[in-house]
Amino acid sequence: xxxxxxxxxxxxxxxxxxxxxxxxxxxxxxxxxxxxxxxxxxxxxxxxxxxxxxxxxxxxxxxxxxxxxxxxxxxxxxxxxxxxxxxxxxxxxxxxxxxxxxxxxxxxxxxxxxxxxxxxxxxxxxxxxxxxxxxxxxxxxxxxxxxxxxxxxxxxxxxxxxxxxxxxxxxxxxxxxxxxxxxxxxxxxxxxxxxxxxxxxxxxxxxxxxxxxxxxxxxxxxxxxxxxxxxxxxxxxxxxxxxxxxxxxxxxxxxxxxxxxxxxxxxxxxxxxxxxxxxxxxxxxxxxxxxxxxxxxxxxxxxxxxxxxxxxxxxxxxxxxxxxxxxxxxxxxxxx
Amino acid sequence: xxxxxxxxxxxxxxxxxxxxxxxxxxxxxxxxxxxxxxxxxxxxxxxxxxxxxxxxxxxxxxxxxxxxxxxxxxxxxxxxxxxxxxxxxxxxxxxxxxxxxxxxxxxxxxxxxxxxxxxxxxxxxxxxxxxxxxxxxxxxxxxxxxxxxxxxxxxxxxxxxxxxxxxxxxxxxxxxxxxxxxxxxxxxxxxxxxxxxxxxxxxxxxxxxxxxxxxxxxxxxxxxxxxxxxxxxxxxxxxxxxxxxxxxxxxxxxxxxxxxxxxxxxxxxxxxxxxxxxxxxxxxxxxxxxxxxxxxxxxxxxxxxxxxxxxxxxxxxxxxxxxxxxxxxxxxxxxxxxxxxxxxxxxxxxxxxxxxxxxxxxxxxxxxxxxxxxxxxxxxxxxxxxxxxxxxxxxxxxxxxxxxxxxxxxxxxxxxxxxxxxxxxxxxxxxxxxxxxxxxxxxxxxxxxxxxxxxxxxxxxxxxxxxxxxxxxxxxxxxxxxxxxxxxxxxxxxxxxxxxxxxxxxxxxxxxxxxxxxxxxxxxxxxxxxxxxxxxxxxxxxxxxxxxxxxxxxxxxxxxxxxxxxxxxxxx
Numbered sequence: 001x002x003x004x005x006x007x008x009x010x011x012x013x014x015x016x017x018x019x020x021x022x023x024x025x026x027x028x029x030x031x032x033x034x035x036x037x038x039x040x041x042x043x044x045x046x047x048x049x050x051x052x053x054x055x056x057x058x059x060x061x062x063x064x065x066x067x068x069x070x071x072x073x074x075x076x077x078x079x080x081x082x083x084x085x086x087x088x089x090x091x092x093x094x095x096x097x098x099x100x101x102x103x104x105x106x107x108x109x110x111x112x113x114x115x116x117x118x119x120x121x122x123x124x125x126x127x128x129x130x131x132x133x134x135x136x137x138x139x140x141x142x143x144x145x146x147x148x149x150x151x152x153x154x155x156x157x158x159x160x161x162x163x164x165x166x167x168x169x170x171x172x173x174x175x176x177x178x179x180x181x182x183x184x185x186x187x188x189x190x191x192x193x194x195x196x197x198x199x200x201x202x203x204x205x206x207x208x209x210x211x212x213x214x215x216x217x218x219x220x221x222x223x224x225x226x227x228x229x230x231x232x233x234x235x236x237x238x239x240x241x242x243x244x245x246x247x248x249x250x251x252x253x254x255x256x257x258x259x260x261x262x263x264x265x266x267x268x269x270x271x272x273x274x275x276x277x278x279x280x281x282x283x284x285x286x287x288x289x290x291x292x293x294x295x296x297x298x299x300x301x302x303x304x305x306x307x308x309x310x311x312x313x314x315x316x317x318x319x320x321x322x323x324x325x326x327x328x329x330x331x332x333x334x335x336x
Numbered sequence: 337x338x339x340x341x342x343x344x345x346x347x348x349x350x351x352x353x354x355x356x357x358x359x360x361x362x363x364x365x366x367x368x369x370x371x372x373x374x375x376x377x378x379x380x381x382x383x384x385x386x387x388x389x390x391x392x393x394x395x396x397x398x399x400x401x402x403x404x405x406x407x408x409x410x411x412x413x414x415x416x417x418x419x420x421x422x423x424x425x426x427x428x429x430x431x432x433x434x435x436x437x438x439x440x441x442x443x444x445x446x447x448x449x450x451x452x453x454x455x456x457x458x459x460x461x462x463x464x465x466x467x468x469x470x471x472x473x474x475x476x477x478x479x480x481x482x483x484x485x486x487x488x489x490x491x492x493x494x495x496x497x498x499x500x501x502x503x504x505x506x507x508x509x510x511x512x513x514x515x516x517x518x519x520x521x522x523x524x525x526x527x528x529x530x531x532x533x534x535x536x537x538x539x540x541x542x543x544x545x546x547x548x549x550x551x552x553x554x555x556x557x558x559x560x561x562x563x564x565x566x567x568x569x570x571x572x573x574x575x576x577x578x579x580x581x582x583x584x585x586x587x588x589x590x591x592x593x594x595x596x597x598x599x600x601x602x603x604x605x606x607x608x609x610x611x612x613x614x615x616x617x618x619x620x621x622x623x624x625x626x627x628x629x630x631x632x633x634x635x636x637x638x639x640x641x642x643x644x645x646x647x648x649x650x651x652x653x654x655x656x657x658x659x660x661x662x663x664x665x666x667x668x669x670x671x672x673x674x675x676x677x678x679x680x681x682x683x684x685x686x687x688x689x690x691x692x693x694x695x696x697x698x699x700x701x702x703x704x705x706x707x708x709x710x711x712x713x714x715x716x717x718x719x720x721x722x723x724x725x726x727x728x729x730x731x732x733x734x735x736x737x738x739x740x741x742x743x744x745x746x747x748x749x750x751x752x753x754x755x756x757x758x759x760x761x762x763x764x765x766x767x768x769x770x771x772x773x774x775x776x777x778x779x780x781x782x783x784x785x786x787x788x789x790x791x792x793x794x795x796x797x798x799x800x801x802x803x804x805x806x807x808x809x810x811x812x813x814x815x816x817x818x819x820x821x822x823x824x825x826x827x828x829x830x831x832x833x834x835x836x837x838x839x840x841x842x843x844x845x846x847x848x849x850x851x852x853x854x855x856x857x858x859x860x861x862x863x864x865x866x867x868x869x870x871x872x873x874x875x876x877x878x879x880x881x882x883x884x885x886x887x888x889x890x891x892x893x894x895x896x897x898x899x900x901x902x903x904x905x906x907x908x
Contacts, residue, residue, distance in 0.1 A: 065761075065765060066765065067682070067685045067688075067762060067765045067766075069682070069684045069685045069688055069722070072688055072692070073636075073692070074684070074687065074688055074692040074693040074694075075639070075692060075693050075694050076635065076636045076639045076640070076692065076694070077631070077632035077633060077634070077635035077636040077639070077691055077692045077694065077695065078632050078636070078688045078689075078691065078692040079633075079636035097632065097633065097636070098632055098688050098689055098691070098692070098758065099685070099688065099689065099758075099761075099762065100688075168780065257749050257751075261757075261776060261778060262757045262758075262760070262761045262776065262778075263761045263764065263765070263776075273758075276607065276631055276632075276633040276634070277633040277636075279633070279637050280633045280634075280636035280637045280640075281633070281636070
């Protein structure tokens with residue numbers, strides 16, 4: 001085995017070992033991180049809540065769009081009647097000021113939009129990033145130049161402003177959540193493409209790739225069978241961090257009024273409507289803000305955990321717990 | 337004032353929207369009795385009044401101000417032939433003399449109006465005000481570079497339609513005669529009994545020709561009122577007015593002019609303005625706002641605090657928010673569909689969406705619920721408070737939509753609680769109960785305004801609003817329902833495309849009346865008659881609530897503007 005292959009194996013990217021062992025190793029490493037496990041549980045719960053939104057609201061006996069004028073004090077600007085924002089056995093988290101719509105129902109339906117849009121956008125970003133990153137690394141010099149400069153331009157563009165512009169020109173008949181996911185996806189793939197290109201450039205010099213090339217494999221086969229497994233680790237890591245950032249972008253776009261359309265609830269939209277109510281009906285602002293905070297925090301911690309589990313150096317530290325000495329040794333061995 | 341974002345006939349958009357903001361924003365006590373919070377409520381002269389505003393006074397040229405926009409800070413500097421009666425409530429909807437000795441003397445058919453100026457009127461430099469200056473002031477408002485005023489003068493004055501102002505056309509307007517220094521005569525091309533209302537506009541303020549600097553005049557307009565401009569920074573963002581020693585209270589029964597100094601600071605965020613007024617610290621204790629209302633959330637907080645609640649002025653401006661139908665688009669060509677929607681509306685949820693019962697009153701008439709407009713109560717399609725979905729379904733069945741109906745409601749994305757998404761979703765929810773599925777089409781503000789006022793792009797079903805240029809039925813009903821005012825190329829306000837001979841004839845007949853009470857009654861009856869056609873669904877009349885500082889006294893809010901009258905406020 002060559003030095004390069006050793007390094008590749010250390011990086012968990014050696015495809016000559018049985019497929020199961022990489023994943024097993026990953027799980028073993030992830031298991032040792034309690035914060036990541038808690039975060040994973042929270043994320044799973046959030047996804048479950050989002051998927052089960054109709055069930056949960058049926059259980060509560062409410063829906064996210066029905067108005068309840070009698071539950072707000074019309075003479076006082078429409079502030080919810082009763083303590084804790086009108087929370088009761090019928091309305092678990094109280095009602096929205098002015099409309100009396102059920103806040104629990106809006107929050108769980110809002111989770112669908114926030115999580116759905118963020119995940120879909122991440123898929124788009126990853127797909128474009130891998131395609132262009134690999135193409136740049138494997139293509140001719142001019143292809144690389146062209147794609148890399150294009151990537152630079154995309155990375156340099158301010159995401160929010162571009163999204164605002166794109167969302168403003170698309171006709172309002174286009175399904176809004178899909179549009180928002182597409183727009184975020186189409187603008188935010190730059191860094192993934194860069195990471196993939198860099199990783200591919202490293203991998204393609206490795207012996208097993210050279211061997212495949214010498215055996216007469218086509219570029220496509222090499223990319224698919226020899227390179228893709230190698231770039232999976234950094235891509236998964238980065239994608240896990242993209243999801244929370246996409247959630248905040250969706251929230252920001254909805255906050256600015258160009259995200260999903262009313263009456264569809266989304267957390268960003270709830271925040272927009274709630275910001276003026278922070279004194280008169282604080283729970284109205286705290287609920288979507290808290291949900292957003294917990295989701296982004298959980299996804300970020302989980303993403304961090306995934307990266308640690310995939311990163312051999314950090315992993316070795318975790319496994320043996322002897323710290324720097326061994327870590328530097330492993331690093332030295334890799335580059336010798 | 338016409339509708340806020342509607343720049344009437346595409347006159348300078350910026351100035352008009354500013355004006356509208358200023359006019360629409362209103363305040364002042366109708367319920368409270370117009371007294372400050374302090375123990376001694378007698379107003380005294382002296383002190384500095386601070387004005388905290390969101391919109392800078394970008395236009396300070398009397399030619400460029402729209403009707404209601406000229407009614408506040410500019411009204412301290414510009415006197416006009418007639419003016420608003422500065423009193424609380426309905427009494428404030430009357431027109432009273434200002435520079436003139438009376439509200440105007442019409443000929444028999446109200447086509448010729450004659451005014452005589454009071455004696456002893458002077459500008460800030462001591463020179464006398466003459467009738468020729470008023471004529472010149474009106475003429476320069478026709479100059480394209482000084483656009484922004486309401487279109488009435490161009491429509492009403494004989495031979496004014498193509499007039500380009502005194503800079504291009506030295507001869508001036510023959511329709512205005514000045515036989516001597518104190519007399520001015522207006523010749524109109526049709527009877528207009530409401531001319532005295534028009535003469536309250538700042539276009540009727542005198543402008544001395546020798547001091548006119550064209551578009552630069554607004555930097556230092558020559559004052560005929562109790563204050564003069566001593567500072568104007570950043571295009572009206574900071575204004576300082578001080579007493580005009582040449583002004584004499586003996587010739588001005590309307591402006592009280594208690595403070596020595598007025599300090600206007602604008603460009604502030606509306607929440608900052610309300611926060612500063614509620615804190616009432618330092619100079620803010622003697623502060624008011626002329627353009628910022630309390631929003632629903634702010635109102636919820638203020639009503640929970642006795643001290644703050646005592647410092648809220650309430651005003652009623654003649655204004656209606658409504659649903660408009662375009663009967664040239666299916667299914668709104670069918671009166672039964674329009675009636676069904678009228679029945680299905682849940683006004684309590686719409687009122688809540690607009691900020692609750694303190695900020696909006698449910699409307700079933702197109703005319704505002706004020707006597708001066710000729711308010712005649714009617715409710716042709718009684719929806720009770722929460723809507724009558726059963727009756728609506730019945731009508732839909734008769735119209736051939738037994739299985740329900742899907743329609744698109746166009747609204748703006750403005751955060752104004754008027755044509756905004758909140759109102760649209762409340763309507764959507766109410767119509768759902770009647771089997772009508774409403775799809776929402778939210779448009780960016782300018783796009784929305786352009787679309788609904790162009791007959792070629794007008795949607796079938798949309799949110800709209802209308803405000804009065806003066807408190808009378810004429811400017812409220814005619815632009816919306818006069819068939820001859822349907823504009824094919826340009827801004828059209830007759831969105832229901834109504835061209836009914838009997839309606840047109842009645843509008844003409846009422847315009848000949850110079851007895852304004854009589855005219856009001858006829859406008860009310862006309863409104864009731866037009867209401868039967870279900871071309872609109874009146875939703876609510878807004879109510880304006882505004883905070884003022886602790887030291888503010890003599891708060892007067894008329895129904896004409898619904899806004900605290902800055903000429904009456906005292907801070908000592």
